[in-house]
Amino acid sequence: DAGITQSPRHKVTETGTPVTLRCHQTENHRYMYWYRQDPGHGLRLIHYSYGVKDTDKGEVSDGYSVSRSKTEDFLLTLESATSSQTSVYFCAISELAGYNNEQFFGPGTRLTVL
């Protein structure tokens, strides 16, 4: 298995509080992604990173920010959590863009916003 960990694995928080989810990889892959999974929607891309300090928005980026200060860590922040952000969040990594490289997924974080 690819070395990807996510922390925390479960979190319950209240509306309006800030939340940070962490993705850590030991594979030294260049690309990192954050997806959210909701029933009826599959997985949707929130943000991704193509290098240290290089990030870009995905399909559902409103209300989220990301940071990548080291190759191995990619943080997802909800500045002020809302109930609509209750979801399962997946981090993924991949190596080279444009090549037939598999995207590896972390175990997921279940976030509940009350």
Place this chain on the structure above:
Amino acid sequence: AQTVTQSQPEMSVQEAETVTLSCTYDTSESDYYLFWYKQPPSRQMILVIRQEAYKQQNATENRFSVNFQKAAKSFSLKISDSQLGDAAMYFCAYRIRQGAQKLVFGQGTRLTINP
């Protein structure tokens, strides 16, 4: 924008039988990849099979095979000799060949295997 549609929210099959999961997609690109991912109750995303759009030959991985119809933008997954361990959510996904590997997923199909 690219979209992926799985029109079967749920499917069931008898153990040892064959089942086909459907997926259609919409894109204006000509060079892309298509994938099927399996998500068991553990929530882990597992790559089952991938297809490169420029290849006419359908991909096969053991009991899993695809029917790739590029003109129709259809990408179905066939599971032969279904096993209890095949029970899971299955997601169809797409990405363009170039650039960051941003995956676009379908809504998923929950597959139940009846013993």
